[in-house]
Amino acid sequence: MAQGEVRSGSAAAPRGVDVARHAGVSQKTVSRVFNGERYVSEDVRRRVLEAAEELGYRLNSAARALASGRTHSIGVVTLGTALYGPASLLIGIERAARDVGYALRVVNTLEGDPGGIAGAVEHLLEQGVDGIVVSEPIDEGAVSLSVDVPVLVLGSPAPFAGPRTVSAGVGAELPAREATRHLLGLGHRVVHHLAGPQRWFAARDRLAGWRAALAERGRDQPPVIEGDWSAASGYAAGHELASDRDLTAVFAANDDMAIGLIRALTEAGLRVPEDVSVIGFDDTPVSAYVTPPLTTVRQPFDAVAREGLRLLVHAIEKPDTELPPANDPPVELVLRASTAPPPQHRPQTTD
């Protein structure tokens, strides 16, 4: 194993003045160099950089923040991060933030946390951030916040009204509708929905898309079963649904639930997709490799995060100019083996 060595700092950290003295310039000039300001001669810049290197100088971000009022950091409120969606969004946000020179502060609010999202936002505000991202929010009723920085809401139309609130990745309804249409197009007369927890806006959108697809074909809407995103809840739902003689197709609000659902159906003696078709949502990395490989909806998490951050940074850095046009990245239906036409031998009524 390659061992790295860590030089533990001994004396106090060098400051800008130390570098300045070393380079024979003023402290302000050091500041100029490190902020990439204009009006620094090439010679001076080089000398400052050398001196800084030699002393192991690092800008002190606390001092910088205090003097400038800007922290160059963005706070993220995320829920249930171990879920594939939120985790993927977080990665995308970090990436995009770093690319534009912002650091990330993270607060993870699990459902049921005292204070909820509002508390998490408050916490971030105390830490000092130039902007806030609320990733995949849930409905916590009326929330009143005193926020003086721009807020980006990811994965739902902004649940907080506010002059400096932007959003991205709000397009879950349409793909949910398409997923349902896909099943309908295969010939299924009824499509059941295994919904996500309805406090999540993302879950509501999917439910709405499903309803819309059924409505446009004039189909009945069977009762909705609500899960909690977990495979375990999908499994429980599957046991319930398996007793329904009319069951031929289910649209699950995420892949994990779809996987649990399929397991339960399999245990009940139903084959997927021969007896029952199942479609998921998210396209997690394992979804293509479960049995049967899951037909699902792929979400462009990275693109959503990047797009959202673009808007947020604009709102931070050019507060008085208009927002650039939003272009939500496209969501994609991924056809695999868990969906098929309904079984022939089942009784079929006419329209």
Added chain:
Amino acid sequence: MAQGEVRSGSAAAPRGVDVARHAGVSQKTVSRVFNGERYVSEDVRRRVLEAAEELGYRLNSAARALASGRTHSIGVVTLGTALYGPASLLIGIERAARDVGYALRVVNTLEGDPGGIAGAVEHLLEQGVDGIVVSEPIDEGAVSLSVDVPVLVLGSPAPFAGPRTVSAGVGAELPAREATRHLLGLGHRVVHHLAGPQRWFAARDRLAGWRAALAERGRDQPPVIEGDWSAASGYAAGHELASDRDLTAVFAANDDMAIGLIRALTEAGLRVPEDVSVIGFDDTPVSAYVTPPLTTVRQPFDAVAREGLRLLVHAIEKPDTELPPANDPPVELVLRASTAPPPQHRPQTTD
């Protein structure tokens, strides 16, 4: 939808002196109240709190950090966070950190990033952190860092030597050995290993455990196949392994690869567990619901994070006292349906 309202800040944020004036005390007293210091009369405390509430006062953490030299925040370097393990660790870290009053700054270093872990650490140091967590590091050769804060390395024996380096969750070898033993105990003569990427220390530990289990029984070690943690890589490996007539058991270094592997074996006409037993590692939330439900090793990510943070915070706050004894939380073998005795009909040689 319940709409929250956001009161956008208008004037400049109130400062400690403003609160002080309002409450008729000195600024220092306000500071005392907000830091929970002793020697503040109940009456004064109440007045200060009321004034602060009224003005919407919030401590300015940049000023605090500048004056005190402490940021009350911890930086996390994490790799490929969408993986279940790292994502779970991150949640645990955030939780544990918040519980002890620390905020979190996150840098996500993907494999192949310029600068790698060292660059990420440097980045955190610039932001100002009181301690650093390196979660599930990979081997990037000799790394030389000038770090003057304590470092916690999660999931591997510290790859950075250093006076203020602690570690937790380093026990992957033993459970890997037990997983292999389980297969051996079932009667399998050979256990193959589908390894994780060997730059990850976590993957090396699992490989070592597998080797150790085979060695203690004097069994041959078949060639190791190396994946990249993904189900896709497990699938590719499965196609390779399926042609091996002797294949009856595989220990995969994580659940995702195990799932891909099973898919490939299934496609090759091999049944799991009747023909081939497969055991995974991690116990992701879907592992119990794939077909067949996966026998695996459950990692106590939350406990590991909590334990590690306990050590880190000790190193931060009491740098001169001895570390409390480490107690790595236990890892647990979860028996499900993907493992069974080897097929009877296969030719069996004697020991």
Added chain:
DNA sequence: TTGAAAGCGCTAACAA
């Protein structure tokens, strides 16, 4: 193109 001076809002050290 460079520099000097004046804070940013807090905590530390000391006094009262």
Added chain:
DNA sequence: TTGTTAGCGCTTTCAA
């Protein structure tokens, strides 16, 4: 128990 004073290391403003 409370207050006073002096920085923390930068950026801002203004002057040279």
